[in-house]
Amino acid sequence: MNKTIPPIVFNGVSLYFNNRAALDDVTLEFQRGKTTAVIGSSGSGKSLVLKCAAGLIFPDEGIIAYEGTSIASMKETLYQQMQARTGFHFQDAALWANKSLGENLSLPLLSTNPDYTDSDLKNKVDESFASVGLKLDPSLRPASISMGQRKLVSFLRATITRPEILFLDDPLAFMDREGSRQLIAEIEQFRDDGATIIIATHDSTLIKTMADQIMVLTHGRLSASGSYQDVLPLLRELV
Amino acid sequence: MVETIGLQVRQSIKQISYAAGFQLFLFRETFNFLSRRRIGLKVLIMQILFTGVEALSIISLLSLGIGAVIIIQGAQLPDFLLGDQLYRILIIVITRELGPLLTAFVIIARSGSAITTELGNMVVSHEMEAYLSVGIHPVSQLGVPRLIGVSLSMVLLTMYSNVFGLLGSLTVSSIISGVRLTDQLAALFSNFHMVDIIASVAKSFIFGLIIAATSVYYGFSVNGAVTEVPVKTIRSIGMSIVLCIIADGIIILITVLLGASNL
Numbered sequence: 001m002n003k004t005i006p007p008i009v010f011n012g013v014s015l016y017f018n019n020r021a022a023l024d025d026v027t028l029e030f031q032r033g034k035t036t037a038v039i040g041s042s043g044s045g046k047s048l049v050l051k052c053a054a055g056l057i058f059p060d061e062g063i064i065a066y067e068g069t070s071i072a073s074m075k076e077t078l079y080q081q082m083q084a085r086t087g088f089h090f091q092d093a094a095l096w097a098n099k100s101l102g103e104n105l106s107l108p109l110l111s112t113n114p115d116y117t118d119s120d121l122k123n124k125v126d127e128s129f130a131s132v133g134l135k136l137d138p139s140l141r142p143a144s145i146s147m148g149q150r151k152l153v154s155f156l157r158a159t160i161t162r163p164e165i166l167f168l169d170d171p172l173a174f175m176d177r178e179g180s181r182q183l184i185a186e187i188e189q190f191r192d193d194g195a196t197i198i199i200a201t202h203d204s205t206l207i208k209t210m211a212d213q214i215m216v217l218t219h220g221r222l223s224a225s226g227s228y229q230d231v232l233p234l235l236r237e238l239v
Numbered sequence: 240m241v242e243t244i245g246l247q248v249r250q251s252i253k254q255i256s257y258a259a260g261f262q263l264f265l266f267r268e269t270f271n272f273l274s275r276r277r278i279g280l281k282v283l284i285m286q287i288l289f290t291g292v293e294a295l296s297i298i299s300l301l302s303l304g305i306g307a308v309i310i311i312q313g314a315q316l317p318d319f320l321l322g323d324q325l326y327r328i329l330i331i332v333i334t335r336e337l338g339p340l341l342t343a344f345v346i347i348a349r350s351g352s353a354i355t356t357e358l359g360n361m362v363v364s365h366e367m368e369a370y371l372s373v374g375i376h377p378v379s380q381l382g383v384p385r386l387i388g389v390s391l392s393m394v395l396l397t398m399y400s401n402v403f404g405l406l407g408s409l410t411v412s413s414i415i416s417g418v419r420l421t422d423q424l425a426a427l428f429s430n431f432h433m434v435d436i437i438a439s440v441a442k443s444f445i446f447g448l449i450i451a452a453t454s455v456y457y458g459f460s461v462n463g464a465v466t467e468v469p470v471k472t473i474r475s476i477g478m479s480i481v482l483c484i485i486a487d488g489i490i491i492l493i494t495v496l497l498g499a500s501n502l
Contacts, residue, residue: 056368083374090372094365098357108373157373 005068007032007165007196008053013062015048015220023048023059024220030165030213035197037207039235040217046200047091049217050167053198054088055079084112087158091169091200093150095142101125101153102138105160112161128156132182147174155183159190166190168199172206184209204235261378261456268379269386279384286388290350291395298345302400305337306407314415325412326430333404334435339442340487341404342397343450346389347479351454354385355475358458359468367459378459386451393447394440401439434494442490446483453479 006029015023023045030036030053038046051057052064055071064071066082074082087108095104105128106121116124125138132152142150151174158166168187172180187210191197201207207214207228214231216224224231272279309332313319358381361367370377409423457475461467 051368054372056371080374083372086372088369088372090365090369092365094369096366096369097361097364107375111374157369161373 034212037211044217087163089158093154283384291392302403303407306404310411338401343446354454359461389451390447397443
């Protein structure tokens with residue numbers, strides 16, 4: 001890993017849905033070890049930027065480079081290594097409905113290390129639940145817990161392998177005050193440990209307290225970027 | 240107009256090449272399954288349970304009924320129940336044709352549709368993206384175990400269907416003709432050839448591959464709208480039936496050309 005180059009770079013990235021540009025010629029860089037907030041009104045393309053950056057969606061035009069290598073032309077092994085070093089927290093949790101909560105957390109661990117024993121996995125899952133104060137039976141299915149709890153479990157799934165890059169898509173959506181507090185504390189921990197964090201959010205507190213860099217999207221285009229003070233006038237309109 | 244036709248042709252070529260690429264990837268990943276079996280093993284076991292074990296009752300009922308009906312209808316013909324010809328007809332009709340086809344239709348209706356619906360809903364709820372985000376390809380995790388599970392279940396269920404179909408036929412034949420069931424079974428076994436079993440197994444395995452690959456493909460081809468799921472499920476069912484019938488025709492042609500059909 002070359003630490004002098006930004007971990008993720010967008011170069012002229014466009015993405016179309018039904019001939020409409022959902023992302024339009026986006027060029028940007030996410031800085032290593034920094035927290036970047038991607039903001040914009042609903043439908044501006046925040047989630048798409050995160051998904052493209054994480055290699056979950058490939059753009060129709062332009063290049064997205066991870067550690068200097070285009071994600072679209074990456075070899076399968078390198079792509080898997082990239083995914084092992086990143087974590088994605090989905091807006092709607094996206095837990096695997098037909099798997100237990102324990103299995104939802106075990107699978108990323110097994111993906112990075114197939115040699116984990118069942119007892120290793122159980123310990124890791126228990127530790128993970130305890131870290132955010134979740135007192136849940138790991139054998140439960142996602143459908144039997146609240147949306148806020150699902151979001152917490154989804155966060156744990158994204159972070160259980162201690163990724164270097166963390167993508168958080170509207171992390172505080174559907175969360176109550178206590179859940180939000182726990183989640184913010186966990187994100188801060190990751191930031192303090194030097195992780196690169198990219199957050200799509202509407203939450204002004206999260207933006208103000210966490211973001212080193214803010215990127216503003218308007219109708220799929222990057223309309224502004226900079227520090228909190230730089231984009232403050234725009235923030236008042238957007239969040 | 241020419242432009243529209245050109246656009247449609249281009250779109251069709253794109254779709255066909257995508258489908259071909261998807262199937263190649265699915266089959267390639269199937270060969271890699273053993274090295275990753277710990278992750279996909281539970282999905283495989285659940286698939287065999289759902290496709291194979293849970294379908295046993297409906298398959299036995301249908302096969303028994305159809306086996307019995309063949310004899311009831313055939314008994315209207317003169318001399319149908321006399322001589323070894325009856326057993327060859329039953330073996331050819333049930334083992335080589337009805338068993339695999341009937342089982343295929345039941346599996347398409349139960350498992351094929353369920354696979355497409357389940358995978359389609361997983362696309363809509365971003366569960367596929369979640370697999371990608373943890374470094375697991377959803378085709379390897381979800382498609383491959385279904386391909387293996389459905390194909391294995393299809394072979395076993397076809398054998399099961401054959402047994403019940405023949406049993407249904409012989410039971411009714413025994414009642415009508417008065418010949419003891421054990422004598423009928425002995426006569427049936429003496430008329431069985433290895434090629435009958437090979438043809439039945441080969442057909443059912445190929446049908447299983449077709450059903451699983453088609454259902455998985457249509458499930459993954461949902462783009463994100465929940466309204467697409469029933470549409471893709473209907474297409475998956477229709478396409479599976481058509482492909483199974485085409486495959487059936489090709490296999491029959493091959494056995495005829497090889498001279499194995501008269502054995």
